[in-house]
Amino acid sequence: MSTRRIPAASRAVGSGDGGLKRELRSRHIQMIALGGAIGTGLFYGSSDAIGVAGPSVLLAYLVVGAVIFLIIRALGEMSVDEPVSGAFSHYAHRNWSPRAGFVSGWNYWFNYIAVAMVELSVVGSFVNYWLPAVPTWVSAAIVLVLITGVNLIGVRAFGEFEFWFAIIKVAAVIAMIVLGVVVVVLGINSSPDLPTPSFAHLVDDGGFFPLGVGGTIASLAIVAFSFGGAELVAVTAGEAADPERTIPKAVNQVVLRILIFYIGALAVIMSVVPWSLLDGETSPFVQIFDRVGIPGAAHILNLVVLTAVVSVYNSGLYSNGRMLYSLAQRGSAPAYLGRLSRRGAPVAGVLTSSAVTVIAVVVVFLWPEFAFQYLLSIALIAAIINWGMIVITQMRFRRRIGPDAAAALAFPLPFARVAPWIVLAFLAGVVVLMAFSPQYRTAVVIGPVWIGVLLAAYEIRARRAKRADAA
Helix, strand or coil: CCCCCCCHHHHHHCCCCCCCCCCECHHHHHHHHHHHCCCHHHHCCHHHHHHHHHHHHHHHHHHHHHHHHHHHHHHHHHHHHCCCCCHHHHHHHHHCCHHHHHHHHHHHHHHHHHHHHHHHHHHHHHHHCCCCCCCHHHHHHHHHHHHHHHHHHCHHHHHHHHHHHHHHHHHHHHHHHHHHHHHHHHCCCCCCCCCCCCHHHHCCCCCCCCCHHHHHHHHHHHHHHHHCCCCHHHHHHHHECCHHHHHHHHHHHHHHHHHHHHHHHHHHHHHHCCHHHCCCCCCHHHHHHHHHCCCCHHHHHHHHHHHHHHHHHHHHHHHHHHHHHHHHHCCCCCHHHHCCCCCCCCHHHHHHHHHHHHHHHHHHHHCHHHHHHHHHHHHHHHHHHHHHHHHHHHHHHHHHHHHHHHHCCCCCCCCCCCHHHHHHHHHHHHHHHHHCCCCCHHHHHHHHHHHHHHHHHHHHHHHHHHHHHHC
């Protein structure tokens, strides 16, 4: 692997008293990216995917994980070449067009606003498990203030906070896998009404494809959203202490670890409790802890999921603050959003994102059906839009720098000529699957409308800028 120097423009981002501080270590970046993709989608959402595909959902996770790996590698190629805050939005602006950079940045910002809205709206339900008298809005407000404060202190405080929160999630998954393997190997059966645990359960109840290959294909749309957040590794590039070393290491390891956690955890779950007996109402993790006979399993899982919710919101606010900062630096957002604190935190971007999140959470509490049907649909399609724009930007990046420079890239995308097209074809297929799913059909309809809104916003801002320059 050849090496290249970090471009001067990139070095300036993290240097100087007025810039972002490069204080994120390798352990921070790896756990931020890993923790961002291990959330409620694994602890609760995995039951939906199992119900659609059965044991073959493992194959679905493998396929989607491979595609996500190509997306993150495409992003890693550009991040190592130019490690800046704003990541894919900055790269789209430079290698594609200012319009693309505007759409990419604001699309990703709103995506995490919607995610934050959901996380804060449900955090109260987990707190009420222990303290039913506490209003859900109080729990949401406390978490919002706490996480906002963490993000305002500085990037090192955020990194440490997210590192330990992610550790809790990862430890819970590892503990479940180890306990599950012990139960299967020793044949422990504390529930006489259920069959003895066995790895044979992956194939003895209708085979590995009990609902047909069509069920496996149908689960791809559900599985794809479980990997949302893995791209956070690129957002950290502007504050990585040693981006040429830490970013490649994080990119290569994060996707592999996610696959191990998802595939390993679900394989063990379906070996302990046959897939057809997973009720879909209770988390698979609760069922396996109960099967092991651990007292207070529900309390343990409630703590883990509460931690996961807070962790995802923490990562989302971090990402949004940096995205607004980057947009402001390029003139694609109000100039005040480019302000940094003395510690290098994008204080204006963080506070603005928190303020908008408050409004979004109020909408959820007042009109929950409207919010979840429409705003969440935008969030889901926004992830597809973001991934698609990443690989298109990567192709334009290579076209801009030319074949000689592309051959000398420090962290090149494998099979760079065909990989982006494979990703785009897969994403298009996922959108088609969403169109046939009542759960996601609204997202397919809203997606083009959402892009149209962003394009219109860009044109309005561009015309105002021209008028101001003319004046």
